[in-house]
Amino acid sequence: MAINWFPGHMNVTKKAIIERMKEIDVVIEMLDARLPGSSANPMLAELTGTRKKLKVLNKQDVADAERTTAWLAWYNAQPDTQAIALDASDTAPAQRLIKACRELAPNRGGMAKPLRVLICGIPNVGKSTLMNTLVGKKAAKTGDEAGITKIEQRINLANDFYLFDTPGMLWPKITIEQGGYNLAASGAVGRNAYDEEEVALELLARLKGPYAALLAARYKLDDVAGIPTLHDDVLLTEIGRKRGAVMSGGRVNLQKAAEIVLNDFRSAILGPITLETPEEFAQWAAVAEEAEAERQRKKAARLNKKGSGRRHDDDDIEQAD
Ligand code: G4P
Numbered sequence: 001m002a003i004n005w006f007p008g009h010m011n012v013t014k015k016a017i018i019e020r021m022k023e024i025d026v027v028i029e030m031l032d033a034r035l036p037g038s039s040a041n042p043m044l045a046e047l048t049g050t051r052k053k054l055k056v057l058n059k060q061d062v063a064d065a066e067r068t069t070a071w072l073a074w075y076n077a078q079p080d081t082q083a084i085a086l087d088a089s090d091t092a093p094a095q096r097l098i099k100a101c102r103e104l105a106p107n108r109g110g111m112a113k114p115l116r117v118l119i120c121g122i123p124n125v126g127k128s129t130l131m132n133t134l135v136g137k138k139a140a141k142t143g144d145e146a147g148i149t150k151i152e153q154r155i156n157l158a159n160d161f162y163l164f165d166t167p168g169m170l171w172p173k174i175t176i177e178q179g180g181y182n183l184a185a186s187g188a189v190g191r192n193a194y195d196e197e198e199v200a201l202e203l204l205a206r207l208k209g210p211y212a213a214l215l216a217a218r219y220k221l222d223d224v225a226g227i228p229t230l231h232d233d234v235l236l237t238e239i240g241r242k243r244g245a246v247m248s249g250g251r252v253n254l255q256k257a258a259e260i261v262l263n264d265f266r267s268a269i270l271g272p273i274t275l276e277t278p279e280e281f282a283q284w285a286a287v288a289e290e291a292e293a294e295r296q297r298k299k300a301a302r303l304n305k306k307g308s309g310r311r312h313d314d315d316d317i318e319q320a321d
Contacts, residue, residue, distance in 0.1 A: 002202075003180030005172070005193040010043070013168030017047050020167055023116055025105045028054045028097065028163075030121030030130070033063035033085060034274050035186055036071045037281030038179035041122055041170055052104035053081045054097070054117075058126045060085040064210075067274035074278035080104070088129050094157050101161070114160040122172040124188040131155070131165065176288040182206070182275045187266050200258035201232040203265060206275050208235060214271040218264060219243065236261065 021027075027048045032039040036057050055075045060068050068085050075083035082100050086093055101117050102108075108115040121127040134155055153165040172188055174180040181202040184194040207215055212227035219239045221227060227235065233254075240246070240257025247253050264270050276284075 002177060002198060003174055003184050003189060003194050005174050005180065005189050007169075007171035009169065010171060010173075013166070013170060014043065014047065016167035017044075017118075017120070017170075020118060020164060021047055021049075021051070024051060024118045024164070025108050025115055026052045026054055026101045026117045028056055028101070028117060028119040030056045030058050030119065030125045030127050032125045032186055032188070033057035033060045033068050033071070033087075035179075035182040035276055036068075036075075036274075037276050037278070037285070038176065038182040039122055039125055039172070039186070039188065041120070041173055042175055043173050044120055044170065050080065052101075053078075054100050054104060055081065055083040056097075056121075056130075057083060057085040058121075058130065059087055061087040061089060062268035062272055064272050064274040067277055071274075071278055086130070088126060088133070091133070093130060094134055097163075098157055098161055109160050111160055114162055116162050116164065118164045118166065120166045120170050122170055122183075122188055124186065127165075134163070175292070176281075176284045178202075178276070178284045179281075185262060185265055185275065187262075196262060197236075197254050197258040200261045201236060203261060203275075204232045204235050204239075207265075207270075207273065208232070211270070211273055214273065215239075218270050 027044070029040060029044060036055075040055075057063070057068055057071060057075075063085075072083045072085060075081055082104055084096055084100055086096065090096070097117075101115055105115055107113075119127065119131070131153075134157065155163045155165075157163050172183050174183065174189075180189075180194075181199055183189050184199040185203040204215075208230065209228045212224050215221060215227055215235075216224040219242045221238060221242070230238075236254060236257050237252045239261060240252035240254060243257065243260050245253045245256035245260060265273065
């Protein structure tokens with residue numbers, strides 16, 4: 001795995017989510033619309049169980065609209081699931097969230113059976129921004145009520161609609177190599193977990209096909225049609241040269257070039273981009289699953305071998321006795 005990411009305290013968060021989940025009707029998972037598959041937390045899927053799910057593809061303003069439509073259709077086709085796209089320019093997101101959640105759980109509502117919703121998301125998907133908008137508007141923050149701690153903040157979006165914030169931090173869980181690179185490119189994992197040059201090269205590998213025109217426009221590259229066939233390191237070198245990331249002697253400073261590419265992607269200067277399609281992501285997931293199954297098979301075989309080795313030793317001891 002190229003991204004070395006081992007966040008702590010996930011077990012504490014997991015326990016807290018399991019506890020909270022008991023009285024939750026709908027789970028909202030906020031995703032980064034630029035990487036809707038990679039920014040989902042696989043652990044959350046396990047914890048959610050059969051509960052209704054609302055996927056919020058946030059930051060749609062910086063994502064590729066066509067791919068967002070494809071992802072919405074993909075999520076909407078899953079059982080007990082709805083998906084909406086959102087961004088911070090929406091000044092009244094509460095109405096959209098309420099509408100979608102009520103559709104998912106039509107049997108809840110009214111003071112006797114308030115709709116209880118949990119909102120989750122890995123860092124950097126824009127959850128705080130959304131929560132601030134929700135709190136700042138009509139919603140009443142009730143985090144200081146007895147029995148409700150500040151980390152388990154509850155917002156009443158309506159008299160019979162309670163929105164609970166995730167207890168603890170839902171870190172990304174990297175199980176798919178390409179997903180790890182996409183998370184690193186987006187800035188969702190800590191800087192110490194990866195090598196910027198490697199992540200920039202992977203990012204260019206993802207961009208050079210579908211977004212060659214955006215790269216050409218931003219970095220003033222002449223041959224747009226040729227971009228998809230360039231080696232990633234040639235492309236990074238060319239970008240570095242065009243942006244003046246050159247050391248004495250004329251060599252391109254690849255570290256600087258990588259920082260430029262990553263910053264441009266994160267700040268959306270390149271243009272609206274989505275790093276993965278549902279089909280691509282499903283393919284990566286299948287490969288990762290097969291690799292994991294193979295790892296488990298090898299582990300089991302190793303343990304078996306060790307076990308039978310031990311039995312032979314025991315036989316020897318018994319014979320010696
Ligand atoms: P988090 O709680 O999920 O960790 O995310 P947070 O709200 O802190 O947002 C992470 C970054 O994403 C912030 O940028 C925020 O401004 C930006 N952001 C949030 N929602 C949207 C959106 O809908 N569209 C776009 N384009 N960006 C969004 P930052 O650079 O880290 O901080 P700053 O710009 O707020 O200073």
